[in-house]
Amino acid sequence: MKNNRCLLSSVCALLLYSACTPTPTNVSEATQPLVIYPDYQDITVPCNIAPLNFMMRDETVDALDIQISDREGNTLLHLNARGRKAIWEAEGWRQLLSTHIGDSLYLSLTARSDGQWLRYPDFGWFISADSIDSYLTYRLIEPGYEVWDNVVIEERCTESFDTRLLADGRQLGNRCMNCHTHGGNRGQYSFFHLRGKDGGTLLNRNGKLRKLALRNSTMQSGAVYGDFHPSGRFAVYSNNVIIPAFHSQANRRLEVYDTTGDLCVTDFDNNRIDNFTTASQLMTFPCFSADGQWIYYCSAPNPYGDTIPSANDLVDKIQGLHYALYRIPFDETTGKMDTSAPERVDDPQLTDRSVNFPKCSPDGRYLLFSLSDYGTFPIWHKETELCLIDLSTGQIVNCHTNGTYHAWCHNSQWIVFASKREDGQYGRAYYAHLETGSSAADIRLSKPLVLPQADPEHDDMNLRSYNIPDPSTMAMPFGQKEVKFMLEGTKAEAFE
Amino acid sequence: MFITMQRKSIRIAISAGLLLLLVLIGIPAYYWIRYPYQLQYAEQTSLSTKPWQPLLLLMQSNPDERTERLLAVDCEAYHGNWKKVQQLTYADQGSDFLAFYHNLALAYQGLLADSLMHHYAPFERALFLPVDETGSYQTFLAASEAWWAVGDMTMAEHATMLGLIFSPRHTGTRALRRLAEINIAQGDSAAAAKYLRILKTCPQHRRWAEYKTSQLTGLQLQDGADTLRLSRQYQKSLRNVLDNNPMHQIAHEYLLCLDLLIKDLESFRQDVERYGHSTGRVYEEAILILMANDEALREKWHDYVSADTYQDFTRFNMIAQQNESIALLRQFEGTYWFYFKFAKRNEK
Numbered sequence: 001m002k003n004n005r006c007l008l009s010s011v012c013a014l015l016l017y018s019a020c021t022p023t024p025t026n027v028s029e030a031t032q033p034l035v036i037y038p039d040y041q042d043i044t045v046p047c048n049i050a051p052l053n054f055m056m057r058d059e060t061v062d063a064l065d066i067q068i069s070d071r072e073g074n075t076l077l078h079l080n081a082r083g084r085k086a087i088w089e090a091e092g093w094r095q096l097l098s099t100h101i102g103d104s105l106y107l108s109l110t111a112r113s114d115g116q117w118l119r120y121p122d123f124g125w126f127i128s129a130d131s132i133d134s135y136l137t138y139r140l141i142e143p144g145y146e147v148w149d150n151v152v153i154e155e156r157c158t159e160s161f162d163t164r165l166l167a168d169g170r171q172l173g174n175r176c177m178n179c180h181t182h183g184g185n186r187g188q189y190s191f192f193h194l195r196g197k198d199g200g201t202l203l204n205r206n207g208k209l210r211k212l213a214l215r216n217s218t219m220q221s222g223a224v225y226g227d228f229h230p231s232g233r234f235a236v237y238s239n240n241v242i243i244p245a246f247h248s249q250a251n252r253r254l255e256v257y258d259t260t261g262d263l264c265v266t267d268f269d270n271n272r273i274d275n276f277t278t279a280s281q282l283m284t285f286p287c288f289s290a291d292g293q294w295i296y297y298c299s300a301p302n303p304y305g306d307t308i309p310s311a312n313d314l315v316d317k318i319q320g321l322h323y324a325l326y327r328i329p330f331d332e333t334t335g336k337m338d339t340s341a342p343e344r345v346d347d348p349q350l351t352d353r354s355v356n357f358p359k360c361s362p363d364g365r366y367l368l369f370s371l372s373d374y375g376t377f378p379i380w381h382k383e384t385e386l387c388l389i390d391l392s393t394g395q396i397v398n399c400h401t402n403g404t405y406h407a408w409c410h411n412s413q414w415i416v417f418a419s420k421r422e423d424g425q426y427g428r429a430y431y432a433h434l435e436t437g438s439s440a441a442d443i444r445l446s447k448p449l450v451l452p453q454a455d456p457e458h459d460d461m462n463l464r465s466y467n468i469p470d471p472s473t474m475a476m477p478f479g480q481k482e483v484k485f486m487l488e489g490t491k492a493e494a495f496e
Numbered sequence: 497m498f499i500t501m502q503r504k505s506i507r508i509a510i511s512a513g514l515l516l517l518l519v520l521i522g523i524p525a526y527y528w529i530r531y532p533y534q535l536q537y538a539e540q541t542s543l544s545t546k547p548w549q550p551l552l553l554l555m556q557s558n559p560d561e562r563t564e565r566l567l568a569v570d571c572e573a574y575h576g577n578w579k580k581v582q583q584l585t586y587a588d589q590g591s592d593f594l595a596f597y598h599n600l601a602l603a604y605q606g607l608l609a610d611s612l613m614h615h616y617a618p619f620e621r622a623l624f625l626p627v628d629e630t631g632s633y634q635t636f637l638a639a640s641e642a643w644w645a646v647g648d649m650t651m652a653e654h655a656t657m658l659g660l661i662f663s664p665r666h667t668g669t670r671a672l673r674r675l676a677e678i679n680i681a682q683g684d685s686a687a688a689a690k691y692l693r694i695l696k697t698c699p700q701h702r703r704w705a706e707y708k709t710s711q712l713t714g715l716q717l718q719d720g721a722d723t724l725r726l727s728r729q730y731q732k733s734l735r736n737v738l739d740n741n742p743m744h745q746i747a748h749e750y751l752l753c754l755d756l757l758i759k760d761l762e763s764f765r766q767d768v769e770r771y772g773h774s775t776g777r778v779y780e781e782a783i784l785i786l787m788a789n790d791e792a793l794r795e796k797w798h799d800y801v802s803a804d805t806y807q808d809f810t811r812f813n814m815i816a817q818q819n820e821s822i823a824l825l826r827q828f829e830g831t832y833w834f835y836f837k838f839a840k841r842n843e844k
Contacts, residue, residue: 142661147629149661246650248736249722250682253650315724423690460693463660463667 021080022063024110030118034109037456041123044433044446046132046414047101048159051088052125052449055456056111058084063112068096068105068125076105084111085456090160101129128433130413132158133471135187136429136451137166137180138418140464143254143425153180153192155476161454166476167192167483175199175487179468180476183228183235186410187472191235193223194483200492203268205232207477212266213492215239218275220260220308227287227359234335236265236286236295243311245318251424256377257318258282259309263297267335271495276328276339279306284323284376285357288330289391290364295330295337296345298323298355298376319374324348325355345389347396354378357404360391361412366434367391368415370404378404379418379427386417388443395440401448403430405468415445416469427465524551531559533567540574540670541633541663545698557664569597570634573641574670578604589616593638596625599753600642608749609776612756614830619757619841623750624730627655633662640674646747647737653678654727667694669701676708683717730754731763738771748774756782756832759839780805781832809833 034041035057045052056064061084068077077096079086096105105125110117137155141148151169156162167177176195183189190204200211201223214223214237223237240258247253261282265274276283279302286297300323304313325346329338346355350371356378358369367389372381386399386406405427406417413434418427430448437443451466453459528535531554538557539550565584572580578601585598595616600623602608616622625631625639640655653675660671672691679688689712695705723736734751737744748771755764756778764782773779780801787794797806812833815823828834 142657142666144658144661147658147661150666243726245724245726246654247722247724248648248650248733248740249720250649250718251679251684251687252722253653255724311726312729315726315729318724319722423686424684425687425690460690461697463694 021082022112023080024065024112024117024119027110027117027119030111030120034120034123038450038452038459040125040449042125042447043449044126044128044435045097045449046431046433047097047127047129048131048134049097049431050158050160050452051090051093052452053085053087053454053456055086056084058111058113060113061111065110065117067108069108070100070106071104076100087454087456097127100127103127128413130411130433131409132414132416132431133187133409133473134159135472135475136416136469137182137190137472137476138429138469139177139179139467141467142464143427148176149174151175151177153177156451157475158451158471161452165480166478167194168480171480171484172487173197178224180470181226181228181468182407182470182472184230184232187474187476189228189232190472190476191226191228194487198487198492202483202486204476204478205268209478209482209486210268211486211490211492212268212271213494214264214266214273216273216275216496218262218277219264219273220262223264223266225285229288229330229332230290230292231332233269234265234267234288234292234330234332236263236288236297236330238263238284238286238297240282240284243314245311245315251382252380253424254377254380255318255375256380257314257321257375258284259311259314261299263295263337265295265330265335265337266495270335271493272335273495274336276337279308282321282323282376287358287360289327289360290362292332293330294327296325296327296358296360296367298358299326299342300324300354300376321354321374321376322351323354323356323376324350325358325369345394356384357406359406359408361408362410363412365391365412368406368408370406371398372404379420382424386415386445390440390443393440397440397443399443399445401432401445403432403448407470409471410473414471416471417448418466418469419448420465422459425465426459426462427467428459429466429469524548524555527551527554527559531564533571534559534564536571537567539700540571541668542665543667543669543672543694543698544700547700553664566591566593566634569594570638573597573600573638576604586615591616592618592621592625593635595622596638596642599623600645603645603746603749606745606749608753609774609778612753612776612778613781613832613835617757617835617839619839620730620754622757623754627651627658627727631658631662633659633664636662637671642750644674644678646734646750647741647744648733648747649678649682651727651733669695669698673701673704676705680708680711680715681718683715685712685715688712688715731760731767735767742771745774748772749776752776752779759836761786777805778832781809782836784809785833785836 036054037057038054040052040054064081066079066086067075069075106122108122110119135155136158139153141151152165153167154163155166178193180192188206191201193201201214203210203212219239221239221241224240226235226237228235238261240261243257245255261284263276263283263286281299282302283297283299286295300321303317324344326342327345328342354372354374356370358367360367369387370378370384371387372378372384378384384404386401386403388397402421403417403419406415408415414431416431419430420427429451432448433446435444435446535554538553542553544550569581569584581597581601585594598615602611624642625635627639636655637659640652643652643655656671656674672695676688676691692705692709695701720740725732734747737747751767783800812828
């Protein structure tokens with residue numbers, strides 16, 4: 001009896017304590033700008049994204065009061081909490097977004113610091129009618145250069161905080177895995193490479209998994225960067241010998257370059273490879289156009305002509321390597337590339353910049369690429385910017401947004417990309433909305449928003465990069481168990 | 497009888513309690529006293545928020561005497577106790593790890609050029625431990641100490657990062673502190689802030705992290721010419737440091753000693769011409785070898801070497817011509833001439 005009374009008293013005390021979250025009194029206007037992480041101030045928000053939890057950077061804040069109102073000033077959502085983190089309740093959040101599509105919302109934030117309540121300037125959220133793809137896969141890898149430990153490929157539901165592992169390096173003999181890439185506009189096709197003994201390219205087409213050895217006698221290496229043909233029957237890959245090198249200048253850190261780079265198209269139905277090999281060019285980052293009739297790729301002249309340079313030879317010439325964007329026709333009926341006359345697509349005036357990672361929008365309207373000072377490793381270049389080509393007019397627009405390893409959502413309205421903009425070390429996944437106007441000059445990307453996390457402090461504590469985020473509208477029909485079976489229990493199919 | 501039984505039960509309970517207490521205190525105390533360096537290392541390679549966590553990690557890791565010895569050297573080096581490092585590593589011949597730390601200790605004390613040949617010298621591994629798939633997190637963290645000492649922040653960060661990645665828990669206060677320090681040295685406040693935020697969650701490191709955070713305001717990114725190099729282009733890295741900072745004594749010594757250890761006398765000549773050289777027995781010995789094939793240089797020998805060294809070299813050549821290898825070993829084992837003539841790489 002006595003114990004029950006003690007327990008009841010404790011529970012009541014706890015409830016009383018939590019019910020008594022401090023509310024703003026004697027509020028003053030803040031003199032310092034509001035600094036929150038992630039920076040979700042004045043952004044366009046997809047209508048189906050998980051709650052945008054954030055926190056104040058000021059560590060002295062011990063209570064928050066946030067009101068979300070509409071244009072008329074009606075309070076739609078109110079959050080009053082201890083600590084410096086704003087964590088939105090999931091159901092209330094979903095309700096907010098779904099009932100205010102196309103609306104602008106205003107957040108009014110008051111925070112208590114050292115006993116004093118401060119009111120910060122309001123900021124806005126525009127709820128876009130365009131949704132993002134419901135899933136995102138990415139490789140989680142530490143920025144370790146050359147060696148790795150426990151690389152994973154993870155799939156995240158972007159409408160919640162659910163994640164699951166598609167491939168776990170520790171279960172797979174700590175192999176290197178190269179990034180999971182979707183195709184088919186909905187994600188019904190995908191592949192990734194499992195390196196090392198018994199490895200291969202794991203291909204998923206409509207739920208059926210195969211392990212493929214994508215290399216023939218012509219190729220200097222196995223398949224590396226790739227993209228699906230819209231039919232799902234073909235894929236185009238580069239095959240590169242990749243070498244890491246190190247900058248001496250502060251915060252530039254790593255550079256990765258190719259000593260060889262060729263292209264190939266694989267026919268998954270007939271297990272054949274069509275090669276495009278030329279020693280005088282270093283080719284990489286191929287992708288198909290939305291209609292599958294063209295292959296876009298990046299190419300730079302080999303400083304050593306037809307001789308394959310050694311890593312030592314080329315390391316001093318990397319800063320002079322400028323990749324340009326080309327395209328060649330692809331014939332779906334024969335499965336072959338027409339390599340007779342590659343056509344340069346980007347601005348020939350860009351002789352002192354390097355084009356990387358072209359990706360065509362699913363609606364065929366645009367091509368997105370990243371532009372950096374030189375080389376073929378834009379993620380480590382702080383000056384890298386995303387640029388768009390309007391494929392109907394050929395006009396190039398610089399979006400002035402730092403990012404790369406980008407991909408389009410199925411509706412061609414949102415893009416996702418990786419950037420190390422926060423700390424220069426750890427890449428995170430960002431979404432940005434494509435905003436168009438009456439002319440190409442009006443095209444821009446909205447202010448990027450980082451993939452939200454259940455705990456906004458997650459990114460601070462995280463010591464792995466989100467590498468090559470790739471969206472899809474459907475969850476992958478396989479997981480760790482199937483990948484382990486494919487690695488250990490099947491032989492890679494040969495291609496010729 | 498009942499009272500007797502009760503007293504007996506109480507005595508048994510007290511004895512059991514005392515025994516339990518002995519075990520709960522005794523076993524941890526045993527580890528703490530017997531393996532102090534492995535305990536330190538357990539703390540360094542984890543992110544402990546409670547003081548007893550490193551002890552638990554140590555007890556789980558099966559500590560042993562050999563690891564204790566190696567980590568004693570590593571921990572003393574981490575704390576900058578170079579005399580102690582020199583003492584702990586002197587007697588051991590045949591370990592790359594210990595040779596590496598021995599030379600680093602000598603370099604910090606300005607003794608490398610005089611004592612380079614007095615210890616096991618596995619070519620470039622005597623100065624730089626490789627940071628590749630052959631290493632472990634212990635060698636990666638150790639390797640970063642050399643890069644930090646010679647002032648190459650990118651390579652120091654690379655090695656530290658790998659030490660972090662391959663440590664048992666993919667984290668560690670030592671690596672995080674070093675990463676913060678590296679980025680502060682380079683003026684990269686955003687990267688430094690990342691690591692300092694994590695360190696603030698550890699009570700033992702919070703004050704240090706808060707102090708360092710206060711230093712981030714107004715930090716400017718370091719300027720300088722940019723050079724690209726592969727991870728094993730040690731000479732290129734060192735020359736780059738010296739081009740940007742000609743007064744960097746440890747980088748200077750490391751460059752010249754590296755040239756000698758890999759028997760690249762032509763690079764040694766060029767580096768001496770470009771960056772000069774300080775006094776050091778090993779440099780005199782190398783210059784004499786260069787002089788053997790350079791008459792113009794030979795005529796000026798007294799500008800570069802002492803009379804004693806010259807005499808020793810004359811004697812060495814005399815005995816070498818007689819093919820008296822044992823005599824050479826006995827009299828000249830600690831010289832560069834002996835190393836130059838006999839040292840061969842073990843390709844395995």
